[in-house]
Structure formats: structure tokens, C-alpha cells
Amino acid sequence: MPKGRTRQQRAAQVLKWIDANWIVGRKISVRWVAELLDDDGEEYCGYTDRVGKDLVIVLSKKRLTTIQETTDIVIHEACHAIQWPPSGKAERRRHHHPPSFWALYGEIRDRFDHDHGHEEADAFEW
Ligand SMILES: [Zn+2]
Numbered sequence: 001m002p003k004g005r006t007r008q009q010r011a012a013q014v015l016k017w018i019d020a021n022w023i024v025g026r027k028i029s030v031r032w033v034a035e036l037l038d039d040d041g042e043e044y045c046g047y048t049d050r051v052g053k054d055l056v057i058v059l060s061k062k063r064l065t066t067i068q069e070t071t072d073i074v075i076h077e078a079c080h081a082i083q084w085p086p087s088g089k090a091e092r093r094r095h096h097h098p099p100s101f102w103a104l105y106g107e108i109r110d111r112f113d114h115d116h117g118h119e120e121a122d123a124f125e126w
Pocket residue numbers: 076080096097
């Protein structure tokens with residue numbers, strides 16, 4: 001499989017590479033939407049949510065205009081997916097980036113950027 005040439009293709013490859021190496025533990029998919037606006041009307045890049053038993057990473061086509069930006073956000077959101085709490089009260093605390101989040105992010109980022117992760121990701125289907 002060659003490296004994905006579109007944001008959509010590359011997002012799928014990077015997510016599958018992460019899931020193969022760190023194990024999200026639930027079915028996870030990517031959904032693209034035209035744009036994302038928060039409660040204050042500010043645009044943002046993406047978020048992760050649970051739909052039934054599965055997780056979905058929702059990404060903004062408007063904000064993520066390059067493969068590089070898309071990759072950055074997919075890695076970030078995949079960390080949320082891996083650390084997604086069990087269903088129930090714990091899930092209400094969504095917007096949290098504790099030190100363990102950044103430790104995981106750093107680990108994945110380092111593997112991707114400096115230890116052939118970006119090449120390994122090419123092997124995954126779009
Ligand atoms: Zn976050």
C-alpha cells in the first residue's frame with residue numbers, strides 16, 4: 001500500500017497503525033464533517049466520541065487542510081481513544097489532558113516521527 005495521498009486516506013492509515021501498536025480496544029472509525037464549532041462559535045479541528053460501543057474520531061475538513069495537520073490531530077485524538085474511560089460517570093470528564101495523556105502522545109509521536117512509524121503506517125489500508 002502506498003502512502004495515503006489525501007487527508008482521508010492518511011487519517012485511516014495513521015489510525016490503523018496506532019490501533020495495531022497501542023490497541024484502542026474498541027472499534028474505531030473516522031468521520032469527516034464540513035466544520036466544527038464549539039459553544040462559543042470557535043472553530044476547532046476534531047474530537048473523539050463514543051457511539052454505542054464504538055468510538056469515532058470526528059474531523060473538520062475546513063480546519064484540517066493538510067495531511068500534516070490531519071496526522072497531528074489523528075494522533076492526538078487516538079490518544080483520547082486509547083485512554084477512553086469505561087462507560088459511566090467517568091466518561092463525563094471529556095476534555096482532560098492529564099500527564100498520562102501527554103506521555104502517551106509523546107510516545108506515539110516519537111515512534112511516528114523518529115522511529116519509522118510514518119513509514120510503517122504506509123502499509124495499512126485506506
Ligand atoms: Zn484533546
